[in-house]
Amino acid sequence: MPSIVDPGFSRDTRSRATKSQLCTLMSCKSLLAAVAMLWVTTSLAAADSPTPPNVVFILADDLGYRELGSFGQQLIKTPHLDKLAKQGMRLTQHYSGNAVCAPSRCVLMTGKHPGHAVVRSNKSTPPEGQWPIPDSDITLAELLSGEGYATGAFGKWGLGGPDSSGEPLRQGVQRFFGYNCQSHAHSYYPSYLWDDDQHVKLNNHPPVSGHIGFADGDDPSDPASYARFKGQDYAPDRINAQALQFVKDNKDKPFFLYYPTVIPHVALHVPDEELKQYHDLGWQDPPFVRDGGYGYTPHFTPRAAYAAMITRMDRYIGNILNLLDELQLSDNTIVIFSSDNGTTHLGKEVDYTFFRSVGELRGLKGSLYEGGVRVPTLVRWPGKIPAGSQSDYVSGFEDWIPTLMELIGKPEDVPEGLDGISIAPTLLGKSQEERPYLYREFPSYGGQQTIRVGDFKAVRQNMSKGNLEIELYNIREDSGEQNNIAAEHPELVAQLAQQMEAVRTPSKIFPLIPLDAPARKAKKR
Missing domain, CATH: 3.30.1120.10 (Arylsulfatase, C-terminal domain)
Incomplete structure (x- = not known):
């Protein structure tokens, strides 16, 4: 099995280490003084203060603004997330970091808006992974790890391939399980997932690519022709199980659970048992047959499949919320749910018109109009965040680092040079000045x-x-x-x-034409 770490650099070493840049957070202090102060502060906190709150950040993949019941969805069932909305606050004008996966996640993890973030678009780095965030960036996971939190990420990473500076175990994540690469995550029935720095094999023989089509002679009108797009070992099941285990393993200390689920990003892969509830509704649901080889794998009932995927995601989230209740951790856990961008623009696969996926908003995934970047967002912290509340305060992914650091009582440890603001006052039901931009x-x-x-x-x-x-x-x-x-x-x-x-700086890696490079000539028609 492949290793993605340098010789002599063990997982245990990575788990204990933080970057040298973290030392700069305590300016005007010598290293010895900082260590002494940290020891005293930690001792006093342990003696006189309650345990710092756990943080659970759940990130859907390509979920539209109106695809939850609590945000107006009428056709797709999301009971656990709807309950979460009643228990916490709905943020009705919250913006993802960008219009597609990797740059949006970069904003979330680094607290820098897209004019300062290193990753500003999707860019693959074969054989596996995306353009990495650099070692110099301090991530949310690193900050919380530096405050004594156990940190785990379960799902899709997309911020640096194996052996790069951006791979999760080098960015403050102590436990990782899932997909490193976005392209690999196009299949829900892959041959392997990453278990920390090793491959774990899945029981899919053969694995199902996210981009295969019909075999020669297959009849798209015959449901049996779609059997080749189904596997045996559903990766999101494995990921959810590992996320639950992480909570159990760390129930007695503060933890940061980052859960970037791959759902509902296409391909339309979902177990048959999840489909039945939508088949029985009698929707007119013409097959997606991948005309001309465009798109992801075909599906006989694409509307039912898409709805079932979101309901499956809701069930996974319910598993986490129920476990927090069972372990009596809910009252001391901040739970955040959001999406990395709006609904996919692949309308033949995902009928966003039928579901009214972005409602009245304009634009879809890939667009900076509202429908591409305004995302459904929920925040719960019982006894702190007013239950059943909502806020139209304008906020974005760059705000989560300063917000969470304030909520855990460490606002002074927010790195300099970030673009976000703390929205803790808004979450706690207090008034707050309008953000500058x-x-x-x-x-x-x-x-x-x-x-x-x-x-x-x-x-x-x-x-x-x-x-x-x-x-x-x-x-x-x-x-x-x-x-x-x-x-x-x-x-x-x-x-x-x-x-x-x-408010921006030029980028050589991701130039914004014509500001950073000459404009491309329009093709003659």
Whole structure:
């Protein structure tokens, strides 16, 4: 089995180590003084303070803004998440880090918005993995590990392949189980998953690729032709079991459980037993047959499959919440649920119109319009966060590091140079000043840039062709971004254009054309 660590650098060493950069968090202190202060602080905390709260961060993959019952979904069953919403707070204007997987997760883990984050788009690093976050970045997992938390990640990582600076065991994660690579995660019936730094084999013979089509002679109208897209060993089952075990193993000390589930990202792979409840509804559900070889694996009932995947995810989350109750940990655990971006744009596979996946919002995955980046978000901390509450405070993934560090009582340990703000006052039911701005850029899907200040949002599209024209929307009055009011507010447009330039730094790896490189010539039609 392959090893992804340097010789002599054991898992135990990695688990105990933190990066040298963490020392800079305690400025003007010598190392010895810092160690002494940490010992005294830890001793006093143990004697006089309750145990710091556990943190559970659950991240769905491509879940749309309106795909939970608590956010208006009418067709897909999400009872556990709906219960979570009643027990905590709904954040109705929360923004993912970006419009696709890797750059969104980079914002979450590093607290830097897409104009400062290293990873700004999906970029594969064969044979496995995505462009890595550098060693110099301090992740949420590292910060919590440095505060004495057990840290585990279970699901899809996507921030650095094996042997890179970004692989999870080198970024503060002490226990990892799941997929390192996003492409590998396109299959729910793979041949292996990562168990820390080793492969663990799954009982799929053969494994089911996320991109195979019908065999020669298969009849797409015959349900039997879809058997080749089903495996025996469903990877999300394995991942959920390991996440539950992590909670059990660390129930007597503070822990950070990061659970980036692969659901509901296509391919449409889900066990048959989960499908039945949706088959019985009698939906008109034409097969997805992968015309022209485009898309992921075919499915005979794609609407039922997509709904069943989300319900399966809800069940996994219910397992975690129930275990917290069973172990009497719920009252001292902060639970956060969100999504890495909006619903997939692959409409032949996922019928986002049928499900009204993003509701009134414009845009899907890959878009910086609201539907691509505004995501359903829930936060629960019993006795601290008001039950059944909601907030329309504008917030984003870059806010979670300062927020969580404040909630666990360590705001002074937030690294300098981050872009997020603490939304702890909002979560605790207190008033909070409006954030200065929320910025997003995405060099792919034509090249896009946005900034939101108050109710106004500036949007640039098709930048790769040299377009710098700004659209302007009043999000509070026009959340669907249908009425471009740029012509009515030229001074505001000019101001926001200047601000978009001021809040970012150029990237050679992920250039935003034409700001960081020449515009591409449009193809002649």
